[in-house]
Amino acid sequence: MRAPSVAEIAAGDVLLAVEGVSLAFGGVKAVSDVSFDIRKGEIRAIIGPNGAGKTSMLNVINGFYHPQAGRITFKGKTRRAMRPHAAAAGGIARTFQNVALFKSMTTLDNIMAGRSLKMHKSFFWQIFRHGPALSEEIEHRKTAEEIIDFLEIEHIRRIPVGKLPYGLQKRVELGRALAMEPDLLLLDEPMAGMNLEEKEDMSRYILSMNNYYGTTIALIEHDMGVVMDLSDRVVVLDYGRKIADGTPDEVKKNKAVIDAYLGVAH
Amino acid sequence: MNKAPAAAPIVAAERILSVNNIEVIYDHVILVLKGVSLHVPRGGIVALLGANGAGKTTTLKAISNLLHAERGEVSKGSIHFDGMEIHRQSPNELVRRGCIQVMEGRECFAHLTIEENLLTGAFTRPDGRVAIRRDLDLVYSYFPRIGQRKNSLAGYTSGGEQQMCALGRALMSKPKMILLDEPSMGLAPQIVEEIFEIVKRLNQQEGVSFLLAEQNTNMALKYAAYGYILESGRVVLDGEAKALRENEDVKEFYLGVGESGRRSFRNVKHYKRRKRWLA
Amino acid sequence: ASAEDTIYVPLFTYRTGPFAVSGIPIANGMHDYLEMLNQRDGGIGGVKLAIEECETGYDTKKGVECYETVKDKKPVMINPYSTGITLQIIPKASVDKIPVLSMAYGLSASANGTYFPWIFNAPATYWDGASVFVRYIAQKEGGVDKLKGKKIGLVHLDAPYGKEPIPVLEALAKDYGFELVLYPVPAAEMLNQSSLWLNVRRDKPDWIYMQGFGAMNPTAVKEAAKIGYPMDHLIGVWWAGNEADGVGAEGKGYQSLSFTNIGTNFPVIQDIMKHVVSKGKTQTTKDEVGLNFYNRAVYNAILIAEGIRNAQKLTGKKVVTGEDVRRGLETINLTEARLKEIGASDFAPITRVTCEDHNGHNDAFLVQWDGAKWNKASENIKPITDKVIPLADAAAKDYAEKNAGWPKRTEACDKSS
Amino acid sequence: MLYREAGQFKTNYASDLAVFPILQDRMGIAAILLVAFVAVPYFGNDFLLQAIMIPFLIFSLATIGLNLLTGYTGLLSLGTGAFMGVGAYACYKLETLFPGVNIIVWIVTAGFASAAVGVLFGLPSLRIKGFYLAIATLAAQFFLQWCFVRIPWLFNYNTSGAIEVGTHTLFGIPITGPNATSTTRYLIALSIVVVMTWFASNLVHGRIGRMWMAVRDMDIAAELMGIRLLPTKLLAFAVSSFYCGVAGAMLVFLWYGGAEADVFSINQSFFILFMVIVGGLGSLLGSFLGAAFIFILPIFLRYVPPHVGMSIFPATVEHITFMITGGLIIFFLIVEPHGLARLWQTAKQKLRVWPFPY
Amino acid sequence: MLLYKIFIDPFVQMGASPDLFVQTLWEGLVAGVLYALIALGFVLIFKASGVFNFAQGIMVVFGALTLVGIYEILVRWGISQENVAAFLALGLTIGVMFLLAFAVERIVLKPLVNQPDIILFMATFGLTYFLIGFGEYVFGGSSKVMIADQLYLPKGFIDLKILGGVVSLQKIDIAAAVIASIMVTGLALFFSKTRIGRALRAVADSHKAALSVGISLDQIWVIVWFASGLVALVTGIMWGARSEVSFALEVIALRALPVLILGGFTSIPGAIVGGLIIGIGEKLGDFYWGALLGRGIESWLAYFIALVFLLFRPQGLFGEKIIERV
Ligand SMILES: Nc1ncnc2c1ncn2[C@@H]1O[C@H](COP(=O)(O)OP(=O)(O)OP(=O)(O)O)[C@@H](O)[C@H]1O
Ligand SMILES: Nc1ncnc2c1ncn2[C@@H]1O[C@H](COP(=O)(O)OP(=O)(O)OP(=O)(O)O)[C@@H](O)[C@H]1O
Ligand SMILES: [Mg+2]
Ligand SMILES: [Mg+2]
Helix, strand or coil, X not given: CCCCCHHHHHHCCEEEEEEEEEEEECCEEEEEEEEEEEECCCEEEEECCXXXXXXXXXXXXXXXXXXXXXXXXXXXXXXXXXXXXXXXXXXXXXXXXXXXXXXXXXXXXXXXXXXXXXXXXXXXXXXXXXXXXXXXXHXXXXXXXXXXXXXXXXXXXXXXXXXXXXXXXHHHHHHHHHHCCCCEEEEECCCCCCCHHHHHHHHHHHHHHHHHHCCEEEEECCCHHHHHHHCCEEEEEECCEEEEEECHHHHHHCHHHHHHHHCCCC | CCCCCCCCCCCHHHEEEEEEEEXXXXXXXXXXXXXXXXXXXXXXXEEEEECCCCCHHHHHHHHHCCHHHHCEEEEEEEEEECCEECCCCCHHHHHHHCEEEXXXXXXXXXXXXXXXXXXXXXXXXXXXXXXXXXXXXXXXXXXXXXXXXXXXXXXXXXXXXXXXXXXXXXXXXXXXXXXXXXXXXXXXXXXXHHHHHHHHHHHHHHCCEEEEECCCHHHHHHHCCEEEEEECCEEEEEEEHHHHHHCHHHHHHHHCEECCEECCHHHCCCCCCCCCCCC | CCHHXXXXXXXEECCCCCCHHHHHHHHHHHHHHHHHHXXXXXXXXXXXXXXXXXXXXXXXXXXXHHHHHHHCCCCCCECCCCHHHHHHHHHHHHHHCCCEECCCCCCHHHHECXXXXXXXXXCCCHHHHHHHHHHHHHHHHCCHHHHCCCEEEEEEECCHHHHCCHHHHHHHHHHHCCXXXXXXXXXHHCCCCHHHHHHHHHHCCCEEEEXXXXXXXXXXXXXHHHCCCCHHHEEECHHHCCHHHXXXXXXXCCEEEECCCCCCCCHHHHHHHHHHHCCCCCCCCHHHCCCHHHHHHHHHHHHHHHHHHHHHHHHCCCCCXXXXXXXXXXXXXXXXXXXXXXXXXXXXXXXXXXXXXXXXXXXXXXXXXXXXXXEECCCCECCCHHHHHHHHHHHHHHHHHHCCCCCCCCCCCCCCC | CCCCCCCCCCCCHHHHCCCCCCHHHHHHHHHHHHHHHHHHHHHCCHHHHHXXXXXXXXXXXXXXXXXXXXXXXXXXXXXXXXXXXXXXXXXXXHHHHCCCCCHHHHHHHHHHHHHHHHHHHHXXXXXXXXXXXXXXXXXXXXXXXXXXXXXXHHHCCXXXXXXXXXXXXXCCEECCCCCCCHHHHHXXXXXXXXXXXXXXXXXXXXXHHHHHHHHHHCHHHXXXXXXCHHHHHHHHHHHHHHHHHHHHHHHHHHHHCEECHHHHCHHHHHHHHHHHHHHCCCCHHHHHHHHHHHHHHHHHHHHHHHHCCCCCCHHHHHHHHHHHHHHHHHHHHHHCCCHHHHHHHHHHHHHHHCCCCC | CHHHHHHHHHHXXXXXXXXXXXXXXXXXXXXXXXXXXXXXXXXXXXXXXXXXXXXXXXXXXXXXXXXXXXXXXXXXXXXXXXXHHHHHHHHHHHHHHHHHHHHHHHHHHHHHCCCCHHHHHHHHHHHHHHHHHHXXXXXXXXXXXXXXXXXXXXXXXXXEEECCEEEEEEXXXXXXXXXXXXXXXXXXXXXXXXXXXXXXXXXHHCHHHHHXXXXXXXXXXXXXXXXXXXXXXXXXXXXXHHCCECHHHHHHHHXXXXXXXXXXXXXXXXXXXXXXXXXXXXXXXXXXXHHHHCCCCHHHHHHHHHHHHHHHCCCCCCCXXXXXXX
């Protein structure tokens, strides 16, 4: 449980650091004075009881909420608050707790939409859909298909995602985030509402991403089994405050964490 | 394989809910349930298990008659609740009769406060303010977290808070039977435990029956007396909860315990594909 | 009878929509007179008239559609009954060689037969109407010179129909030295004129001319009453004088222009009663006959019939075509004697159309609302033709020039009968 | 299994990316184009061309325009009529200021004026959403319509206050004005509509279309994915208004031959919106179906009774037409709320599984 | 010079003739109340179902025509007491409005439960078409005179000689203001104090969830459509008394749009406050600044006023918060 040293941040080991972040909505303090860091290449879990401020923390990280206090250092640049577009362009992608897919678009289109930032051919070429626009489209389509293969969702490629069962929607959402080829991937309860087998699949995808692509991952999850197995380090929030930070084993044994969250020791 | 469970020694009269061989079609063309039968004894807790997209939610919606609102329809079979054919009944009539559904995905009224949300649950209740007030306090005592946030708009509360709100709202209608769709989703572990305890308490003290669609098989089979496993719109396995817990397939695929104890999520092998009951 | 020996007369009418109030008596009047000819005389010159209504709902889109529908059935003329529709049809009809009779509405400039050989708008244009108004108030004020320094308001529908009189009033304002104040009423604001009338209350115009239509009129009259505007200083164009507009008791004293007389006490109307209305060959109810718009529509139908009759005479054919009827219309000459023959003396204005002048720029007079019905309130008043006609000719020329390729008149002139 | 994709495999992405990957669809389109370009002008009479086909094409184009905004980007607009008006008046001004240039050029160019105005009134869309956004477009609607009446420069100080179309030619054949035959005007309208539909189809199937739809479905998620909301929405406003503007110019120059401000009233806006909804939000095919349904159905109903020998008063026909049209709209919405395009897809789905019910 | 005309001159005028200023204010107030009446009809239905009811305008016409139509029939049947006939007609018309609400619920809304707002909006357009055809078929296209006297609505005006001039208040306008305030208060109380009110907001939020907790959409919808039918009837009587009863009344529905948007789609008090702001704003604007722009600016002024307010409060003055969360 220590804040990242200036040297570490400078060394580039730390991909993202939040320092003293506070966020309140009217009287509700969603996040108060929280600091932690995410190192390059690690899987960092954020856990805590309901309403502890986990989702709000992610929202701060990718600029959807602007904290009243604190600062955020991402890739060595320090700001008071992120801007959504800048965060995305800088390589932060995320999935959402309440699936936020583009419901009437197909799986393929959702994933292709994830590549919008990477496609640049101008309006002029777009209206002809030939030449550069088409070759760009084909190039990105290849990437999209790779992601689809990776997540094993070939069979739902052309189905509007609104009609998919919840579990598959979560998977597509992951695919959409992957399509952005992020450096930092924020996952908000990616396994809620899944059965064991699906959680296992999901875990496999997350691990492979982390292993093969080196994607750094911040993960919110309520399934302790998953959290403890996957994550390198865990930060625990309660009522907007950080109450613990450390390896899964350390956290598991932490008294405050057991009281506030786990109930019984797992 | 998909005939009504013969093994279950449930006499028709004791059944509060029985679903007989129903088929459900969405949008006039998509056949989702292909003959599902299940029964809930009066005062029983029954779990409905199955993978994503197996049709659990659809089954529950078929019972509570909410399918109509999603352009789905029950094209075959019949559903009886409390001795009545309820196929043509409107959802509100059903709630009046004591059967309420807690929908998957926290369908709270975003523009109403938590407390107002809870009060809408009491819409069909004929008894007066005092009784409603009492139950309101009861709900808050179950879920202190939403008690603290009772004056915030539900749309602004966290996912777990909304889940509690949805559950509390259903409790406010004083039902005889609750159709619970994934109650544990997105809740912190100790709350999950609490919710199942509440289910147990309501069941034992007030005789409320439950049909429980759950992904958390472990929990579900711990609290339920009987379970059905659904796959691709068909019941593929059913039995006493205890028997299901012992079933090798269930152990392997739903509980995650192989011969060698609990598996780690880190070591999931890619080649492992589930054996399908219906291939 | 087969189609061969009838004359096809389509009538564009609007018995539906927001302006049906005005449209119904008009449709009935036109229909009933022509039907009367069928019943009494077996048509015109022994040929039955095939009368067909096409419902426009006063909507330009539907009007154009009506035009396309009737075009193939060889109509002898078109009565568009909406200034908007007329504007659309003018260029088309000129090419399709179908005469258009827009009786006292439509494009004022189309009075010029040299530029608009196919368009007729007898007996008077909106410009004539406005100039009659000016001449009338000059009389009341005691001479044209008295108009100097006066303030005159124009309350008008903010649409081509409503804006028609503006050029002539502007020209007259310059000549006579009065001030013209415009009060436009957007179509969507017809029922909501209170701030307009507050403006009137502030500006205190001495006279107001109203180029309004439909529900705009009763609203305006009621608002005028509200601000205490002297009601007899508010004068409407001839389309602002419908009984059914419901001007009500508040509107007592309000005046409107007219050129046809009111009542049933005319032989033509009696004939219509006898041959059509009492036989139930119409949608008209008895008490509707003789009302202002009804009678005006009867006059319109008289022009139609005269056009056809003249065409038969000129060509010697019984079944005439649109091209023949254009010649027929150009030779309309409703003299006192002729009016008497058709039972319309003292009912309709003496009307003369010529090759160059498709209008006649005829007199109009005022009728006044006594709280329940209209009464004639003035003698015939001449339009200020020496101003209006040159203006109209200039406008016609302008129209032809702006529309590159506007066809030159090629049709020969007949001698007026 | 009359309609099938089975056996039609794609071996490269390019062919899979085609708008009509299925052979039957491609043949269908070819047949429709053939009929539209050859059979209709050859066999059609003036009434069919002038009163049905030309307006149908024009409204289809406007409907596509609005569909790009409302159906694809999810921004409700009630100002379509006015944007069409901008196109019409811009074309009129251009044509009279620079009579030397071919009118077709001006018809298309007029779209840019409309696009600019559209962007201007689209600016509030950053802050205002949903039904509330309608206020900005309504402001546009009423303000622009007022301009068409009150700014005489726009109609060249014509005394009638209306704009009129003179004769213009292409290769010596008159294409506008009263001398142009309905066949020529139809063919020109058809060509413009086909080309612009093709452009629209390219747009919505590519990156831009996906960005629009993403903004429509979940703007927050889109923003967090790096799609800039304002430029995306403004682009939709621009393209949409461009289409509406061209449609407006065509309406005056290829159909009416003249117009007054009233043509571009709020009713026109609603009219187009209803075409979009009935046809299907977010569907190009739906734009055509919707335009056909809303525009042609009443005409059809109006002319059927007289043709089967029923003699009813025209006013009564009109009343009944209104009632039936209203009833049918409700009926179709109940059968398929997502519009005629979806109905068509369901029908295709049924054909796919035919003779089995599902 | 222009600046003078914009910023100084109007205020000089206001000071110079305060009676006109007060009169303008009063006209704005009255217009505002009348707009609010129309907006109220929209709000009720929107609040209860999220449906933007395009048919509100035609319902106004339909209500007024039915009232006068039934009255005429009653008189023809020999009910000689005019007032008796009028009130009997009023009662019967209320019955008709109930039937209409019932039919709309059964035939149109019920099969469209849980569909997107815009689809329901479209359905109300279908309804509009149907009602236009049906109304004209039954009542014909001619205009009728509102039976204001027979309903004991006051006539004439009160002239207040104040501020060195005359401010004239129409009694019918005063009556409109009073009736509108009573209706707004009544409806606001009904929908905020009863459980129906809460249910209503729930339904507007999500049809599906409302169904699931046992709220009867059938019942709620009949109630609100009936309520808005009554509002439409009152609107029809008031506007009809000011001009005439004909299909032209339909256009006034458009007047309500800026009011509705400004007040917030879901707020009953919003309708009245929005109405007053728009009414007074546009009357003052048109009266003191209209001539500068060439008149007729009332047609769009209201929208710009509403737009300006909306830029600061995107959900309207009293509208429900637009919730943005992920
Ligand atoms: N409105 C709909 N239209 C068409 N298909 C639907 C619709 N709703 C559900 N389906 C389909 O029905 C099937 C069953 O869905 P259902 O939601 O019942 O599954 P589930 O068992 O509840 O899954 P989960 O565990 O993910 O919630 C899925 O394949 C889904 O795609
Ligand atoms: N936009 C907002 N307005 C008001 N309150 C908010 C807002 N966003 C979050 N909150 C409040 O902040 C607190 C933290 O919410 P958050 O969504 O971050 O919780 P969480 O840790 O993700 O919980 P869960 O596990 O239940 O999803 C909650 O009490 C929530 O109600
Ligand atoms: Mg959360
Ligand atoms: Mg489910």
